[in-house]
Amino acid sequence: MARRWELVTFDIDGTLTTVHGWRVLAERVGRLEEYERTNRGYLAGKVGEDQHLSDLLRLADGLNVPEVEAILEATPRVDGIAEAVRAWHDEGTRVAILSHNPDYVCAWYAREFGFDGFAGTTVPAPGNGRLLLPAGVRANKSSGLEELLHRWHLTPRTVAHVGDGWADAAIFPRVGAGVALNSRLPEVERAADLALHLTDLRPLPGLVDGIPPRPGGPPGSPLA
Numbered sequence: 066m067a068r069r070w071e072l073v074t075f076d077i078d079g080t081l082t083t084v085h086g087w088r089v090l091a092e093r094v095g096r097l098e099e100y101e102r103t104n105r106g107y108l109a110g111k112v113g114e115d116q117h118l119s120d121l122l123r124l125a126d127g128l129n130v131p132e133v134e135a136i137l138e139a140t141p142r143v144d145g146i147a148e149a150v151r152a153w154h155d156e157g158t159r160v161a162i163l164s165h166n167p168d169y170v171c172a173w174y175a176r177e178f179g180f181d182g183f184a185g186t187t188v189p190a191p192g193n194g195r196l197l198l199p200a201g202v203r204a205n206k207s208s209g210l211e212e213l214l215h216r217w218h219l220t221p222r223t224v225a226h227v228g229d230g231w232a233d234a235a236i237f238p239r240v241g242a243g244v245a246l247n248s249r250l251p252e253v254e255r256a257a258d259l260a261l262h263l264t265d266l267r268p269l270p271g272l273v274d275g276i277p278p279r280p281g282g283p284p285g286s287p288l289a
Contacts, residue, residue: 068156069274070241071219074163074210076228077174080246083141083264086170087121090136096124114204114232118165118186126198130169133196137173143247146178149266154179156270161213163226163236165204169196182216184209206232210239225273229253242276244269 078085091100103120106112112120125133150160162171162183171183186202214221224240226233229248234256237243245257246269254260258276263269 068158070153070158070225071223072159072161072213072217072225073153073270073273074161074213074224074226074240075180076226076230076233077162077164077166077170079229079248080227080233081142081146081174083143083247086137086140086166087124089140090133091124093136094124094128100124114165115202118204119198119202122167122186122188122202123198125167125196127195129195133169134173137170143263144265145267145269149269150179152267152270156274159217163206163209163213163228165206165232182213184212204232206236207239210236225276227269227273242273242279244273244276 075081078087085104088097088100088104091097099120103112103117107114107117153160159181160179162174162180162185164171164183164185166185167188168183168185169188171185174180175183186204188196210221210224210226213219214224221239222241225242225244226236226240227244227246228234228236229246229250230253231250233243233245233248234250234253237256237258242259243257245254245260247262248254248257248260258279259272261269261272
């Protein structure tokens with residue numbers, strides 16, 4: 066199959082997972098109420114994205130990376146992630162994680178499923194083997210996108226992004242195509258070029274590659 070995209074990027078929680086990964090972690094460490102409180106506030110517009118991310122990262126405070134990775138392994142996910150990545154690789158397309166998740170989470174997904182790289186939230190090195198909450202956390206997928214574009218010398222119109230949340234919807238118009246995958250938010254689906262609900266990602270490369278160009282010229286627009 067001819068290459069349609071130079072890069073396809075993926076969100077993690079709610080896109081590749083069937084349950085939010087931080088909910089699973091919160092349950093494991095006995096902090097579910099904290100997760101639910103910040104999630105309710107975020108969905109109601111009472112907690113900003115930066116604060117919400119800080120609240121989630123705080124749930125892992127005191128754990129070490131192997132403990133978090135064991136929780137990631139146990140987190141329910143959609144099927145066929147590695148197979149979809151390999152299908153794009155067969156076309157010569159890179160596939161990467163674009164997420165607000167900390168780098169230790171993104172790195173696990175990249176290793177586990179064959180992603181070419183990731184852009185996430187950088188956190189300090191563990192102190193005495195334990196994770197520390199970074200100060201001044203900012204949830205900024207646009208910066209992550211810019212990082213990936215710079216790394217591989219790409220233009221935004223050659224990228225397709227797959228995600229389920231408001232931050233993903235903000236990325237959709239800035240790249241060549243946006244795919245709402247398993248989103249529970251109608252506004253995210255409306256912002257996408259393609260909205261899908263899949264439990265297995267094996268058909269996804271063909272569906273994303275088949276997205277027609279946007280009206281009015283080449284897909285995508287330069288980053289602001």
